[in-house]
Amino acid sequence: MAKLAVLLLFSLAMAMPLVHSIVEDDDEWFQNLHYAKHKVTRLHFYLHDTLSGKNISAVQVAQASTTKKSLTFFGLVFIFDDPLTESPEPTSRPVGRAQGLYGSADQQELALLLAINFVFTTGKFNGSSLTILGTNSALHPPSEMPIIGGTGVFRLARGFVIAKAHSLNVTSSNGILKYSVVAIHY
Known part of the structure; x- marks a missing residue:
């Protein structure tokens, strides 16, 4: 137990200068936040999610031993790096990438x-960037999920997204x- 306490204190001591330097490097933005x-x-x-064919953008990385027996594919997990475009055509102007993971989490x-x-x-x-974390229910479209943060222009972002299948x-x-x-x- 004493070793764990020493390890935690050491970790905390190492993290404090890092946190301080992050705030210090961006001190002006942080100091003016209350005026913003x-x-x-x-x-x-x-979002173009491609699991097969050319230019695959999502890959299966895990499944439970019972996934194949599940009607909901419970336990199936994918990692993705999907293109984001202005319109539904894959050749339309790119606006970014959707990177993350999704998994079947409902039995x-x-x-x-x-x-x-x-x-x-x-x-x-x-x-x-904007960060989303939530549940997308295929049986109850459209799905609403929360924005839990962001970077750059979207620092301290909050809000929501609505996802709807186009095709x-x-x-x-x-x-x-x-x-x-x-x-x-x-």
Whole structure:
């Protein structure tokens, strides 16, 4: 127990200078935060999730021993790096990438637990990101999920996204989802 306490204190001592240096490096933004006004940004884009064919963007990384027997694929987990575009056509202008994981997390109905970073690569949001964590229920569309944070322009973001299937190929499992975003940030 004493070794654990020493390890925790050492870890804390190492982390404190790191936290201090992060705040210090961005001190002006942080100091002016109480003067900042909330901004509301609304975005619409399409996520292209490709599990088969050319340019695969999502891969299965795990499954439980009982997944194949489950009607909801409970325990199946995928990692993805999906393109985001302005319109549903795969050739439309890219706006960023959706990177994260999803897994079947419901034993009663088909529902996915999603952890997504929307990483924007063009326009005024280039280099910024929004983080989403929530459940996408395939049987009760559209799905609403919370924004739990962000970076760059979207620091301290909160809000929600609405995900709605635009198209789904049942044979290939490839899909295109429309995301509508309402982000509140500084």
